Amino acid sequence: MIQKLSSEQRSQALAKLNGWHSAADRDAIERSIEFADFNEAFGFMTRVAIKAQEMDHHPEWFNVYNKVEITLSTHEANGVTERDLTLASFIDSIAG
């Protein structure tokens, strides 16, 4: 069973990520990203989708035109875990 991160672990992790913050209303981390256009935004989403499927760990996300808002949390741990950090880090690496 995967364990959720302590506050300290999460703070340290967020400091190393790019543009992620804790969600205001739940135990999750969030990042909003703006792209040049829809093509670029959905291309990004497709890369994340393939990675997520490989990890069997999926984002919650909202898209409108060139904007993507992503929320990461681990359902079975009821909070943020290493899995979310791995996916967040991948997202940072391709978000440009």
Add this chain to the structure above:
Amino acid sequence: MIQKLSSEQRSQALAKLNGWHSAADRDAIERSIEFADFNEAFGFMTRVAIKAQEMDHHPEWFNVYNKVEITLSTHEANGVTERDLTLASFIDSIAG
């Protein structure tokens, strides 16, 4: 300039679509769709994305795992237009 539909036109159109309703809080139409899993949900989103790009008319949408919530509205008409009906109808045709 594309015109938004009258209430009567919209009601008639919604009756012909599958599972779409008017948004409670804005001038838009919405549909939620549940798939077997993430692979199927994102495969569906990819088909909609390609169609949307071809039409130059894009959805607002939220996805978590096997669920997709779609909102359609035409920004420049500040409401629902024929373009939204065309995209909604395409979505119905591939939603299975």
